[in-house]
Structures are given as structure tokens and as C-alpha cells.
Amino acid sequence: METQPNNPLHGIKLEQIITDLEAHYGWEYLGHTIKIRCFNENPTVKSSLKFLRRTPWARTKVENLYLKMLKSQAYKKSLN
Template sequence: MTGSSSPDPLHGVTLQRVVERLEGRYGWDGLARRVPVRCFQHDPSVASSLKFLRKTPWARARVEALYVEMVREEQET
């Protein structure tokens, strides 16, 4: 979040916002290449992704790590 005092890029950001921002930047195809899970590869949607990620800790961790990497890259530019 812009102007946040927390150094954690995930602080105050919902999982839905994480998925929407990643999809906006990479598209579903790019997201599926970076995190190869079915919810990104076959008939992807934010709703199906959220349902899967909330039940699958390892996939959620990879998505959140990708988001943190994206935010850090954006801050460098």
C-alpha cells in the first residue's frame, strides 16, 4: 500500500486484491506460468482462484511471494 508505515507489502492487502493485481500485471497465462496451478490454467477467475488459494497454503504462499516480488520491483522504478 502506498504511504504505509509497515515494511510488509502484504500488510492490509486482501488476497482478492493480490490476485487481481497479479492478474492485471501478468494476465492469467503469465500467472499460470509463474504459479502452475489449475485455477490459473483452466477457466480462470478471481473467485475460483480465491477458493483454491484459501484452501491450499503452499499455493497461497507462492502467490503472495510473487506479489511481494512485484511490489518491490515497482518500488525500484
């Protein structure tokens, strides 16, 4: 298995990304920020995984939001 030192998402499963985002922001915020049906109508991790695995542009938006969340959390930790 190759290491990818410049890829912050390496080794993180899409399911973990969705679970972490939902726990941090909630479905309502996710649906408002990324306007996709799987976040707005009966949102579940399973339905989100199914959609995001088939839709590269939406997955990119979710991954970017996740990276933004991680950066924000790291910044908050550095202030303490």
C-alpha cells in the first residue's frame, strides 16, 4: 500500500467523513451548505454514501467541507 503524505484524506473512509460531518454540523446545515437531496430529504448515512459514491462533484464538495472542518478544529485546539 502506497503512502500519500500530501493527501489529508488518505485512509479516511467516506462513511467516516459523513458521520463526522453529521455529528459536527447536523443534517440541516449539511443540506443548506451542500444542496443535495440525500442531505435534505430523509437523510441517512447509507443514502448519502450511495449518492456520493456515484457523484464525483458532490463527493468533492463533501470532502472539501470535511477538510475545512478539520482545519477549523485544529485552529481551535491551537488557541487553547
